[in-house]
Amino acid sequence: MPYKNFEEYNIQVTDDVKERYKNIIEDLGENTDREGLIKTPERAAKAMQFLTQGYNQDPVEILKSAMFKESYNEMVIVKDIELYSLCEHHILPFFGKAHIAYIPNGQIVGLSKLPRIVDVFARRLQVQERLTEQVLDCINDTLKPQGVAVVIEASHMCMMMRGVQKQNSITTTSGFRGQFEKIETRNEFLKLIGK
Numbered sequence: 001m002p003y004k005n006f007e008e009y010n011i012q013v014t015d016d017v018k019e020r021y022k023n024i025i026e027d028l029g030e031n032t033d034r035e036g037l038i039k040t041p042e043r044a045a046k047a048m049q050f051l052t053q054g055y056n057q058d059p060v061e062i063l064k065s066a067m068f069k070e071s072y073n074e075m076v077i078v079k080d081i082e083l084y085s086l087c088e089h090h091i092l093p094f095f096g097k098a099h100i101a102y103i104p105n106g107q108i109v110g111l112s113k114l115p116r117i118v119d120v121f122a123r124r125l126q127v128q129e130r131l132t133e134q135v136l137d138c139i140n141d142t143l144k145p146q147g148v149a150v151v152i153e154a155s156h157m158c159m160m161m162r163g164v165q166k167q168n169s170i171t172t173t174s175g176f177r178g179q180f181e182k183i184e185t186r187n188e189f190l191k192l193i194g195k
């Protein structure tokens, strides 16, 4: 990286992206000198950096920062975790909820870390299937539980505002590892999240 530190890198990226947004907005037929739009390229550059900050975050470190030895042997579920991501095909939002469960294997994880890793992977250019699998694999490989399950339900703006223009369709993706590959355990989880 040709920059001295991360802060300098951020300023440089904001400047670069800002200039490109200015061109895009003009190409789309707007006047970037009108009052309401003067700061828009910079705002958009900062917003996009916020929405893609997951590239600069380490989900494994986040989980490892709060793992505790504990003998609890039952299912732990955190459901209704809201998520906002960007579809990698159109760079339009998709948003919805993630439901995560795991069965500990000698260690538990700080509950807040599960939504935190959802955000790390969601704040990238994504497809819902990969997002689901990345959350699943990260928990499985780091916490090494007896099992882990992830369900994501999301609405895709690229299917709502444009393209096929369907307002009510919800896409569900899921992944199961370990104990959750057994149908009874999987069904118990699905029942507990109301599916």
Ligand SMILES: Nc1nc2c(ncn2[C@@H]2O[C@H](COP(=O)(O)OP(=O)(O)OP(=O)(O)O)[C@@H](O)[C@H]2O)c(=O)[nH]1
Pocket (backbone or CB within 6 Å): 087, 088, 089, 126, 127, 128, 129, 156, 158, 159, 162, 163, 164
């Ligand atoms: N599998 C999957 N597809 C997605 C996701 N987000 C958006 N898509 C789809 O990506 C596809 C891209 O298809 P293309 O035909 O290349 O793009 P397009 O011409 O804009 O397609 P339309 O959206 O049908 O107008 C579309 O079918 C989108 O619905 C996602 O998370 N997972």
Ligand SMILES: [Zn+2]
Pocket (backbone or CB within 6 Å): 087, 088, 089, 090, 091, 092, 156, 158, 159
């Ligand atoms: Zn899309």
